[in-house]
Amino acid sequence: MSIHIPTSLDDALALLHELPRVQLLAGGTDFMVEVNFNKHDVHDVVALRRVTELQQWHHDATTNTVTIGAGVVYAEMEHGELATLFPALAEAARTVGSPQIRAAGTLGGNLGTSSPAGDGLPVLFALDAVVNLASHRGTRSLPIGEFMLGPKRNALAVDELVVSISMKTTTGWQGYAKVGTRNAMVISVASASLVLDTVSGTARIALGSVGPTIIRCTQAEQWLQNQYDISARKELDEAIATEFGLRVSQESRPIDDHRSTAQYRRHAVGVLAKRLLQRGCVQ
Ligand SMILES: Cc1cc2nc3c(=O)[nH]c(=O)nc-3n(C[C@H](O)[C@H](O)[C@H](O)COP(=O)(O)OP(=O)(O)OC[C@H]3O[C@@H](n4cnc5c(N)ncnc54)[C@H](O)[C@@H]3O)c2cc1C
Missing domain, CATH: 3.30.465.10 (Uridine Diphospho-n-acetylenolpyruvylglucosamine Reductase; domain 3)
Incomplete structure (x- = not known):
């Protein structure tokens, strides 16, 4: 070599x-x-x-x-x-x-x-x-x-x-969260990044470890933009955050492998999406 x-x-x-x-x-x-x-x-x-x-x-x-x-x-x-x-x-x-x-x-x-x-x-x-x-x-x-x-x-x-x-660069909240089999030194079994752009009023969410490549959830993004005014950042209904999480998980395409099951990954990525949105909309 x-x-x-x-x-x-x-x-x-x-x-x-x-x-x-x-x-x-x-x-x-x-x-x-x-x-x-x-x-x-x-x-x-x-x-x-x-x-x-x-x-x-x-x-x-x-x-x-x-x-x-x-x-x-x-x-x-x-x-x-x-x-x-x-x-x-x-x-x-x-x-x-x-x-x-x-x-x-x-x-x-x-x-x-x-x-x-x-x-x-x-x-x-x-x-x-x-x-x-x-x-x-x-x-x-x-x-x-x-x-x-x-x-x-x-x-x-x-x-x-x-x-x-x-x-x-964007104006507004952005974050990343992941779930693994322990708290540190871990490859994710599900991950998500959410960017809320208060200037354009748009939301962008992308998922890791729940598909063959990174997945952008364009349908969930569009749905959220129709339900919630991202620019105004008013109080977020719990029901909207829950539904957003569900819609995000529906756009994931996970598989079973040595790190996790598809079922758990689908659930976990929805929870991550809901929590990220709630964190991003705190007044
Ligand atoms: C103990 C351990 C824990 C880890 N934990 C994580 C983790 O939590 N999260 C995570 O995402 N990753 C993790 N990794 C994986 C790794 O650290 C990341 O993927 C890291 O980003 C790789 O970067 P590198 O510079 O070391 O790449 P390298 O190992 O040097 O290269 C990786 C690949 O990219 C190619 N490459 C490198 N630079 C370029 C370039 N400029 N253009 C084109 N191709 C290029 C190389 O040819 C190679 O194929 C972990 C690895 C180890 C060993």
Whole structure:
């Protein structure tokens, strides 16, 4: 196995172009687990930690857009300015693994793995994120729903990498919650992220671990917008929150597996949706 350590994006893209069957490595918190289980026949590894363009984020206040480099680690999203801009992302980041995993793990790696259980991913869906990709051929940007295609499947070409993720800031409440088999260091059996935008009066909710990929509950979103004035943020009837939870759970597509049953997941994700909405509508 050869390890290549580029220090610029151009050098990383050149390596991806030149080397056949190359494997990208960011924090290694997914990749090294797979290597340890002999799931990869690894020849050339391109380590991305020293590619400075991937380790940065910036806020363009004129377009209200935040662009987060694929190599920014969860620890940087948990607190500080990024956490203020995207509280839901901060909540999700705080639930990932342990401090050691959060010091190494990245959103680029979460996207590269594209597991429906990835904690960062429902937040990116609820924020309508755009994934910015590059290869030696050029750049392209995909809405997150067109990037993630199925369980551990995405639209990355073999010579491409995720450079960054762009999201508009929103005005209003946003949050993330997950259920697992214990309280910490746990892969979710159901998760949800809710974004209430008081300017556009819209609600966006996305679910993790209850389908082959992340699910946006567009019908439940539309129903809620017809029942409740999100911009006014008046007191929320318990009946509306309960019905919203039920409608969200109906849009989930869970399966039974070693972590949970489909029945429990469907129930749990409805409870999460109801609680998130109630938290978001507290006066
Ligand atoms: C003990 C433990 C606990 C964990 N707990 C959680 C948890 O609670 N929640 C959760 O969501 N995940 C969890 N994980 C999984 C992992 O930490 C996350 O998925 C993390 O986001 C992976 O990021 P990474 O930088 O380590 O990716 P890596 O392991 O380096 O890479 C993962 C995949 O993405 C690809 N990749 C990396 N960067 C890029 C890029 N820029 N462009 C294209 N492809 C890229 C790699 O080639 C690889 O296929 C856990 C892992 C461990 C070991």
